[in-house]
Amino acid sequence: TMGNWLVNHWFSAAVLAAWLGINIFLFTYYFLFFDRDEQYFYTRAILGSALAWARASAKCLNFNSLLILLPVCRNLLSFLRGTCSCCRRTLRKQLDHNLTFHKLVAYTLALLTAVHTIAHLFNLERYNQSQQATDGSLPAVLSKMHLQGSKWLNPIHSNQTTVEYVAFTTIPGLTGVIITLALILMVTSSTEFIRRNYFELFWYTHHLFLVYFAGLVIHGIAGLVRGQTQQSMAEVHPYRCAEYLTLQEHNCSHSCCKDPEFGSIPAESWKWVLAPIILYVFERILRVWRAQQKVVVTKVVMHPARVLELQMQKKGFCMEVGQYIFVNCPAISPLEWHPFTLTSAPEEDFFSIHIRAAGDWTERLIDIFQLEIPRIEVDGPFGTASEDVFQYEVAMLVGAGIGVTPFASILKSIWYKFQQADQTLKTKKIYFYWLCRDTGAFAWFNDLLASLEQKMAESGKADFLTYRLFLTGWDTSIANNVAFHFDTAMDTVTGLRHKTIFGRPMWNMEFAAVAAAHPRSVVGVFLCGPEALAKSLQKSCHQHSSLDPRKVKFYFNKENF
Numbered sequence: 001t002m003g004n005w006l007v008n009h010w011f012s013a014a015v016l017a018a019w020l021g022i023n024i025f026l027f028t029y030y031f032l033f034f035d036r037d038e039q040y041f042y043t044r045a046i047l048g049s050a051l052a053w054a055r056a057s058a059k060c061l062n063f064n065s066l067l068i069l070l071p072v073c074r075n076l077l078s079f080l081r082g083t084c085s086c087c088r089r090t091l092r093k094q095l096d097h098n099l100t101f102h103k104l105v106a107y108t109l110a111l112l113t114a115v116h117t118i119a120h121l122f123n124l125e126r127y128n129q130s131q132q133a134t135d136g137s138l139p140a141v142l143s144k145m146h147l148q149g150s151k152w153l154n155p156i157h158s159n160q161t162t163v164e165y166v167a168f169t170t171i172p173g174l175t176g177v178i179i180t181l182a183l184i185l186m187v188t189s190s191t192e193f194i195r196r197n198y199f200e201l202f203w204y205t206h207h208l209f210l211v212y213f214a215g216l217v218i219h220g221i222a223g224l225v226r227g228q229t230q231q232s233m234a235e236v237h238p239y240r241c242a243e244y245l246t247l248q249e250h251n252c253s254h255s256c257c258k259d260p261e262f263g264s265i266p267a268e269s270w271k272w273v274l275a276p277i278i279l280y281v282f283e284r285i286l287r288v289w290r291a292q293q294k295v296v297v298t299k300v301v302m303h304p305a306r307v308l309e310l311q312m313q314k315k316g317f318c319m320e321v322g323q324y325i326f327v328n329c330p331a332i333s334p335l336e337w338h339p340f341t342l343t344s345a346p347e348e349d350f351f352s353i354h355i356r357a358a359g360d361w362t363e364r365l366i367d368i369f370q371l372e373i374p375r376i377e378v379d380g381p382f383g384t385a386s387e388d389v390f391q392y393e394v395a396m397l398v399g400a401g402i403g404v405t406p407f408a409s410i411l412k413s414i415w416y417k418f419q420q421a422d423q424t425l426k427t428k429k430i431y432f433y434w435l436c437r438d439t440g441a442f443a444w445f446n447d448l449l450a451s452l453e454q455k456m457a458e459s460g461k462a463d464f465l466t467y468r469l470f471l472t473g474w475d476t477s478i479a480n481n482v483a484f485h486f487d488t489a490m491d492t493v494t495g496l497r498h499k500t501i502f503g504r505p506m507w508n509m510e511f512a513a514v515a516a517a518h519p520r521s522v523v524g525v526f527l528c529g530p531e532a533l534a535k536s537l538q539k540s541c542h543q544h545s546s547l548d549p550r551k552v553k554f555y556f557n558k559e560n561f
Contacts, residue, residue: 011094015101019067023060023108031056039227041238042153042260046130046139047123051225054119057112058220062272064112065216068105069209069276071098073283074382081384093384103190110187113180120176123225124163127156141245145259153262155224171222179215182208199359203336213277216269223264232261291328291377298350300369303447305440306357308366309343311350314378319346321409322386325353328377332364341405342381345412347420351381354405354444386410388557390417392524393428396514396554398537400435400529404445407432407528411465415452418464430465431514433505435529437473469500507536511544515552523554534558 034040035052043051070076081092130139131154146152156166167173189205228238241256299311319342326337338361340353357363368374389395389410399407411432417425436442449467456462514523527537534556541554 011091012097019105022063026059026063027056030059037227038238039230039233041228041242042138042142042262043225043227045242046142046154047126050119050122050126054116054123054225057116057119061109061112061116061216062269064105064109065213065269066272066276068102068109069280071102071105073279074379075283075286076279078382096384106187106190110183113183117176117180121163124156124166127154128161128163130154131156131161132159136246138242138246145262148259151259151261153226155226170224172219172224175215175219179212179219182212182215186212197359199338200333200336200361213273216273217267220265220267220269223267226262226264229261229263236260287379290379295376295378297373297376300373301444302366302370303354303444305443306366307442307444308355308369309352309444310355310369310376311344311352312376312378313350317351317378317381319344319351319381320385320387321346321389321413322406323381323383325351325378325380325382327353328379329365329368329374330377331368331374332361336361337379338362341409343405343408345409345416347413347416354408356402386526388524389526390414390425390427392522392555393426394431394514394518394521394523395427395429396431396433396510396523396525398433398435398525398527398529398533400527400533401437403528403530404434404436404442405528408445408448411448411452415455418461419459429463429518431510432465432467433470433510434467435470435472435505435533438471468505470505471500471502472504507540508543511540511554515544515546515554519552520550521552523552525554525556527556527558 031052033052034055035044035049040051077095077098081095126139127143130143133140133143143154143156146154146157155170167177185205186208189202195202236256236258238260241260244252244254244256245259293314293316296313297310298313299309301309301311303309322341324339324341326339328334328337340355342351343354344350344352355362355365357366386406389397397407397410399405411430414425414427414430416422418427434445452465453462456464525537525541527534538556541556545553
C-alpha cells in the first residue's frame with residue numbers, strides 16, 4: 001500500500017521531501033553558523049546556545065511564512081491546473097492537497113514560534129543577569145559597554161528592566177507578542193468543528209494574517225541582537241583579544257586595548273515574504289474583478305428542511321463535475337465568501353448549488369431569498385474535476401451525509417453522457433451508496449434520484465443505476481411506519497423504488513456482491529465522506545481485488561471537497 005501511495009502521490013511526496021529538506025538544511029546551517037561564527041563570539045559569551053536556537057528558528061519561520069500564502073492563491077492553482085492539463089490527472093489532482101499543505105506549514109509556524117519565543121526568553125534572562133552582574137566576568141564587562149556610547153552589545157541598559165517591560169516597550173517585543181497572539185487565534189479558530197459550525201468566526205479571524213505579516217516585517221528592524229563588526233574584528237579579533245577585556249588595564253599599550261564594536265543584524269523578513277505578498281495582492285484583485293461580473297439567478301427552489309437551490313448563469317462560466325464555487329451576498333456581508341459544491345452537470349445550461357441552513361450566514365441567505373432575489377457574487381469554479389468516474393466500466397459511489405452533494409453533479413453528468421452515447425463514457429454500471437442520519441436535509445437529492453430512476457426506466461435502462469440508502473440514525477416512529485408499510489412497492493422514507501436499509505452497510509457483503517456480478521471488471525470506488533469510512537473502504541478494496549490480472553480489481557479514490 002505504501003508503494004501504491006507513492007506511485008499515486010509522487011508529486012506530493014516530492015514536495016514534502018523538498019520542504020522538509022529545506023527546513024532541516026536552514027535550521028542546521030544557521031544553528032551551526034550562530035553557534036560557531038567568530039563574529040558572534042561575544043554575543044555567545046552572554047547568551048550561550050540560546051542565540052543559535054533563536055536565529056535558526058527565525059530563518060525557518062521566514063521560509064515557512066514565504067510558503068503559507070501560496071496554497072491559498074486559488075486562482076494561481078487554477079492557472080497551474082490549466083497549464084498542466086496535458087499532465088497526468090494524478091499530478092493535477094495533487095494540487096487539491098493545497099489546504100493540507102497550508103495546514104502543515106501553519107502548524108510548523110506555530111512550533112517554530114514556540115522555539116523562537118522560548119529561546120528569546122532565555123536570551124532576555126541572560127541579558128538581564130549579565131547587566132546586573134558585578135563580578136568583572138566577560139558577560140558583565142560586555143554589558144557595561146553601553147556607557148561608552150553606541151558600542152553596546154547588551155540591549156538591556158538598566159538594572160530595573162523586566163522581561164515584561166522588554167516585551168511591551170521594544171519593537172521586537174511588542175511585534176513578537178502581537179504576531180504570536182495572531183497566530184494562536186488563527187490556528188485555534190480553524191479547527192474542523194469551528195469551520196463547520198461557525199464559519200464566520202474562522203473567516204474573520206483568519207484575516208489576522210494581515211497583522212501577522214505586518215508584524216513580521218517590522219519585527220527585526222530594531223536589531224537588538226548584535227554581532228561584532230567586520231572592521232572591529234580585523235582590529236581586535238575576539239580569539240586574540242577577549243582575555244584582555246576582563247583585565248581592565250589603566251595604561252594599556254597592547255594592540256588589544258581598543259574595545260570591540262558591535263553592529264545589528266539587518267532585518268530580512270521582508271525579503272522572504274515580499275514576493276508571496278505581491279502575488280497574494282494580485283490574487284485578491286483578480287477575485288474582486290471576477291466577483292464584479294454579473295450573475296443572473298435564473299431559478300430559486302425552496303426544498304424541504306430549509307434547503308435552498310439556486311440555479312444561476314454567468315458569462316464565460318465553464319464547470320466540470322466535482323468542482324466548487326465561492327459565493328458572496330453583499331446584502332449580508334460584503335466580505336464573507338462561502339464555498340459550495342456545484343450540483344449541476346456541465347451539460348446543463350446553468351450552474352446550481354444547494355444551500356442548507358447551517359450557521360448564521362446560510363440562515364440569513366435563505367430568509368432573504370424567501371422575500372426577494374438579492375445580488376449574488378460568484379468566484380470560481382475551483383478544484384479538479386472528478387472525471388475519473390467516467391474511466392471505469394463499473395463505479396461504486398459512496399456519499400456520506402453532506403458528502404452526497406458532488407454526486408448530484410456526477411450522476412446527472414453520467415446520465416447526459418449515457419443519453420448522448422458519449423464515447424468518453426466507459427461506465428456500464430453504477431452502484432450508489434448513500435449514508436445519512438436523516439433524509440430531511442436531502443429531500444432534494446431524493447427527488448433527483450427519483451427523476452433519474454424514472455428516466456432510466458422509461459428508456460429501458462433501469463438496471464444502469466443501483467442505489468442503496470442507509471439510514472444510520474432513526475427513531476421508533478420511523479420503525480413503526482416501516483413495519484406498517486413493509487409490502488408496498490415504494491419506500492416509506494424516501495418514496496423511491498429501492499428500499500431504505502436501516503443501519504450501516506456491511507461493506508464485505510457489498511463488495512462481494514459487486515465482485516460476483518462483475519468477475520472480470522475494473523471497479524472504481526469513489527468516496528466523499530469521513531476519514532474513518534475511507535479506511536474501511538480501502539481495506540475492502542484490497543481484500544476483494546483478485547491477484548489474477550484478468551479478474552476483478554477494486555481501485556479506491558477519495559475526493560477532497
